[in-house]
Amino acid sequence: MKDSKRDQTGVGTMAGVNGASYNGETCQHQRNKDRMTxxxxxFGRIMEVLxxxxxxxxLKDTPARVAKMFLNEAFIGLDEAQFPEVSFFDNTYNFDEMxxxxxxxxxxxxxxxxxxxxxxxxxxxxxxxxVIGLSKINRIVDFIGRKPQVQEKLTREIAETxxxxxxxxxxxxxxxxxxxxxxxxGIKDHNSHTKTGSYxxxxxxxxxxxxxxxxxx
Ligand SMILES: [Zn+2]
Numbered sequence: 001m002k003d004s005k006r007d008q009t010g011v012g013t014m015a016g017v018n019g020a021s022y023n024g025e026t027c028q029h030q031r032n033k034d035r036m037t038x039x040x041x042x043f044g045r046i047m048e049v050l051x052x053x054x055x056x057x058x059l060k061d062t063p064a065r066v067a068k069m070f071l072n073e074a075f076i077g078l079d080e081a082q083f084p085e086v087s088f089f090d091n092t093y094n095f096d097e098m099x100x101x102x103x104x105x106x107x108x109x110x111x112x113x114x115x116x117x118x119x120x121x122x123x124x125x126x127x128x129x130x131v132i133g134l135s136k137i138n139r140i141v142d143f144i145g146r147k148p149q150v151q152e153k154l155t156r157e158i159a160e161t162x163x164x165x166x167x168x169x170x171x172x173x174x175x176x177x178x179x180x181x182x183x184x185x186g187i188k189d190h191n192s193h194t195k196t197g198s199y200x201x202x203x204x205x206x207x208x209x210x211x212x213x214x215x216x217x
Pocket of ligand 1: 179
């Protein structure tokens, strides 16, 4: 079984013991259950240290709820096995113009503060021999967003993933996001947005980049 991810999290001890007796899906399932139990345990301890009463009916299920949310939703992007299935179509019509997808919703978490950042992603590429269904791009962006990270790394990862999947070096990604760690704490600036771009291949050309940017600015 693949345990490298789990080991990085520092909560991998149980799978090492149990792992040998499981295989395939059962192993994966057990591993997820173990991780959920462990996260719930530690989150409960954090709540206790904060002085929250875990016997309160409204709070008692929070540790388990948070653990489930972390693993199944908010941080599902850490689990490569969950990467969206992508079906490709041959570019039989030899379409070689820019394809743009604007305003893809993004939800992610700042890895420094573990609070959300969210916004919009714009993507463009020049097709090579294959194209993918447009909604797949939204799914891929959504998946890559769902883990703790910084926006710069996220932007680069979306561009490189699409470049590899679409087998084209011409990909552009532009992300505009609102970070709750900036808006709700520290400087408390509600209006500031962080903008990051990654431009590969033809998009390094000023005119091509401008054409892409003009679709959303
Ligand atoms: Zn932050």
